[in-house]
Amino acid sequence: MHRPPTAEAQVAAELAEIRPALLPLYAAGLPGARAAVLTRLWRALAYEPLPWITRRVRGPRGLALWLSDGRALHGPHADPYATTAYVTTVHLGGVPYDDPARLMTDLAVPHGADFAAELGHSAASLALSLAGHPDRPKEWPTRDREWEQRVVDGHPFHPNCRSRPGFSVAEQLAYGPEHGPVVELGTVPVRPEECLLTGSWPEEMRDGGHLLIPVHPWQVEHVLKLPVEGTLPAHPLMSLRTLALPDGPHVKTALTTRLTSSVRDISEYSIGISATLSSFAEDLAARTDGLLHITRTRGAVTAHSPDLAAVLRESPQRFAAPGEYVLPVGALATTDLPDSPAWLAGLMRLALTVGLRLLELGVALEAHGQNLLVVLSATGSPLRLVYRDLADIRISPARLVRHGITPPALTGRVVTDDETALRRKLFGSLVAGALAGAAGSGAALATALETAVRDLPRSPDLTALCEEPLPAKALTLMRLSPRTPGDQWVDLPNPLVLEPDTSGH
Structure with missing residues (x-):
């Protein structure tokens, strides 16, 4: 039976026509791109409430997932906050898989075929991004846009981190920020x-x-x-x-x-x-x-x-004084900053001080690594925060009134007094998103958080952050549930009470 060309093959064919010089770099980037997407997918399989996964068992050699059809899927222990591409192979029914699109196809779950196509496109596009951005300058950028263009691998936790459906290779090269057009x-x-x-x-x-x-x-x-x-x-x-x-x-x-x-x-x-x-x-x-x-x-x-x-x-640039830098938190991983738990704890203390203060007053920011920016000193110390794109914040009239603040004349989806919705919005974007991405692992996130929360004002919101599971959007479940509107959520292990990670990641 004739099979249509894979996304990887399609990208290669288009590159051969328009930018053949990039082909070797593209081919070299494919294994790492597949691993990056597979790592994100494995996180989802390990933690999200997917209805066709009936049991999860941690053992000395890794994690086993039992499917509703009786098959078993085996892979490494899953760190819910890891951003390095540490999952290179998983085994379904004893068969090894290093390609996330092929894995999703063979899982044969509802709506999996469309998602598999997106995963294939995500890996191919990520390899293209790596090919067009092979080296990162050591010098810090002087323009805010240059920080943003250093981010190659997209969303730190979404398997569709680089999926750009409807974009040809020529259009990705012409419009993708990582290509600097x-x-x-x-x-x-x-x-x-x-x-x-x-x-x-x-x-x-x-x-x-x-x-x-x-x-x-x-x-x-x-x-x-x-x-x-x-x-x-x-x-x-x-x-x-x-x-x-x-x-x-x-x-x-x-x-x-x-x-x-x-x-x-x-x-x-x-x-x-x-x-x-x-x-x-x-x-x-x-x-x-x-x-x-x-x-x-x-x-x-x-x-x-x-x-x-x-x-x-x-532009956020207006908030940086001479000698200071302003960049999205999602771009922190692209530069050399102090490899120090104290530095990371300082960033988290700053972000949580602001985020929890606004939440107490009645506003939950969607402070993910793209919307939340940090102003750094010339030596890299986090000084202040900048927030952009207010379209998806949440506002609680009841909390505002409690603090003597007149609520704005707004209706619709940004307005809610639901405590769970407010905490999900902030904690899911800031802690499980931006700060976890900056930390790079559950262990680093836990160490920095433990230090950061010590001096924060006690509040019910802080107690929830420290003691309850950490909410995050169930991004894969959402892609596999096209008929379910709105966000769906997963409760991740609280990084402050994580079990010891035996995977080495």
């Missing part, structure tokens, strides 16, 4: 009466009586298929669809394709609340004694379509 954004003229605009819109993005909405060239070609006027040269950031303009502002564009888990369009709801959220968050950040800055949203506009919308916000 300049992207020419188009603009679509729309009459003001045909738009929803919040905040202000700059004169340089107006033409007579029209607003000029920046659009990503991929969106123009594959989704909008509209004529565009003029171009804006821009540099892509970690999220691919957010780009830095030459004069500093960042523009978030609609990109109607599924990157990692989510389709990256821009809802009318998020446009409508952006100005209110920005003003409210700035006021709240003032209560952190200068430890947190919020990047202000300058303007947001939509032509009443999630496919044609944009958000302009200020």
Whole structure:
């Protein structure tokens, strides 16, 4: 039976046509890329509440997973917070697998075929990213965008860490931040009466009586298929669809394709609340004694379509004084910083001081490694935090009122008084996400957390963080449950009470 070419083969064939010089580097990167995706997948299999895994047994040689059809899957002990690619092979029914896509195919679980295709694309795209970014400069970047372009391997815990469906190899090279391109954004003229605009819109993005909405060239070609006027040269950031303009502002564009888990369009709801959220968050950040800055949203506009919308916000660079550096927490692993538990504990103390203070007041940040940035001194000491992209925070009116703060005039998904939802939002993104990614292992995370929490003010939220399982999004379960809307969660072992890790990772 004829089998369609794998994602790896398709990428290789396209490279042979357009960039043959990258082929050897691409081939060399494939084993490491497969291991990186397999490591993320193994974490999900080891911990997420997948209905077809009936039993998990830890033994002296590793972890055994028993499937509902009677088969057994064997692999190493799974560290829920490891970011190194330590899983190179697992065994299903005694057969070795080093390819995550082939493993998912042969697991033959509901919706597994589509997910297997995504895993194959993730590994192939990651190998392409490694090929286009073989060496990391030792010098620290001077521009904030350069920090973001150093991040090659995407989401630290999602098996779809580099999945870019709908992007050809040429488009990945042209638009992927790790390849360092300049992207020419188009603009679509729309009459003001045909738009929803919040905040202000700059004169340089107006033409007579029209607003000029920046659009990503991929969106123009594959989704909008509209004529565009003029171009804006821009540099892509970690999220691919957010780009830095030459004069500093960042523009978030609609990109109607599924990157990692989510389709990256821009809802009318998020446009409508952006100005209110920005003003409210700035006021709240003032209560952190200068430890947190919020990047202000300058303007947001939509032509009443999630496919044609944009958000302009200020660059985090404005919060770095001369001699300081500002970079996403997700980029910390790309540079040489003190290999010291005390340094990591200092970062965690800073992040938890701010995060828990805001949670107590009534705001849960989605402080993952892309949204949360840290300002470092010239010697690498963490000084302050910067937060961007307020679209997915959660606000508790009841907590705000308890502290004498008037809740903003908002409704919809950002508003909740549910204690579990608020803690999941902060703990899942900050601790199980950004800080775990910076630590790189459960042992390092536990050591730094234990030090960091000692001097924090006691509160029910801190008690929950220290004593209860740590929530994280069940990212693989979500991809295998396409008919279940919203986030699904997994309770990970609390790093402060982890059993000793015998895997060596």
